[in-house]
Amino acid sequence: MGGKGAIAIVVALIGLIAAPLLYTAAGNGLFNKPPKPELTLPAGGGKCIEPTEFMRKNHMTLLVHVRDDIVRNGAHKPKYHIEHCKTCHTKRAEFCDKCHNYVGVKPECFDCHYLP
Template identity: 40%
Template structure:
């Protein structure tokens, strides 16, 4: 009763599963998302907060904004350098970053996240005051 062939078969299956990311991506060059800034965003040089912060924490900031606007009806955001912004995804964020497909979606698709922001804020509608 020698089970070595079953053991080796099991081992091969395990290694195939474990190395899934290696063979799944085999021969696929996958550079990171190439996000495009609009002219307006380029001209502004900096977002409401430094770029590094925005890259990592923009979802947190948007959440804080939403909370401030919806719960406290506070629409003014003052950043670290004292500059004032209106807290609005549609009117502030998407004003500069009007190219959602080239900007927002690029990274969201790459990292497989599906924020529900755009369930309502579709096609960059301007909010009416």
């Protein structure tokens, strides 16, 4: 096989892998950052069980850990439970979706779990 063929294949593969990224970039306007979401603190003025910075970074790990504990071991008194979140953060659109949309993650949680 000639060198040209190899280069063509490599370029094609890179294009294939990068296609979703390019597609998204083109859809958003190339290198055009979406505005940062404006977050409002929930009314009531309560305090989260962990510092905000920690939660921002680690909430998914906490939830996954607790998820397995609940499903597999029937734990019904876990310290971190999305039910606790729901007591203050009552609206999913305000609390979850804003940031998830901003960073472009689509968690499957709410396909099955109900959060208004």
